[in-house]
Structures are given as C-alpha cells and as structure tokens.
Amino acid sequence: MAHHEDIAQVLSAIEDAWNEADAAAYARLFAADAVNVTRGGVIWRGRPAIEEGHAKALAGPLADSMLSLRPTHIIFPASSIAIAHVEMELSSDDSIVRAVTTFVLSLNAERWTIIAAHTSEVTWVH
DSSP, rough: HHHHHHHHHHHHHHHHHTTTTHHHHHHHHHHHEEEEEOSSEEEEEEEEHHHHHHHHHHTTTTTTEEEEEEEEEEEEEEEEEEEEEEEEEEEEESSSEEEEEEEEEEETTTTEEEEEEEEOOOOOOO
C-alpha cells in the first residue's frame, strides 16, 4: 500500500535529519501546530518549540547520537490520518537508549506531516 511507503519515507527523513543533527529539517516534518512529548515528559507545542528543543538536545546531551527507527504497527483510521508505533534506538559512544514513539500523521496537500508525537523510554523488557 502506498500509504505505508509514504509513512516509511517520513520515518527515514526523521532518521536522516537527526543523524545529520539538522533540527530545522527535523522540525519541518511536523505540522506548524504539532505537539511533541519527549521521553522525559516535556511537552513542546508548535514547530518552533520542536525545532528549538531538538536543536538544544542535538548540540548538547544528544550530540553525535545516532537514531534508528523501526515501525511496528501502522494504521489508517481515516484516509488522511495515520498512527505509527515505532521502536526507537538512540545510540552514542557510551550508551543505547530504547524507546517507543507514537506518531500521529496527517495527509495535507499530498504530504504527510506529524501532528503529534509521544515517546516513552523502554526501561524494562518482559
């Protein structure tokens, strides 16, 4: 299905922007009024806040980290809405953080944009 491929392209663009430490490119994948909840529970409202938060993280504690995403479940409750559950791995020289992110995406003018994202760090494995 083409929609699955479109969502995979957005996820690939997220990885590319992160791994290039390009907070502006990362933020452009979000809608202007998107909301992002970080793994630390901080809520960033709007693309400027999402860009600023990621710029600080990528220049600071997450500098030189590499992001890898693996979608585990994508559904389309409507033709222009997608919900993607994604396993995330964030690695640096001395650590690996695993988390799960839920992305809600909207199709506008033939382009999928993230309207909401919520990341939860994986602290145990069953």
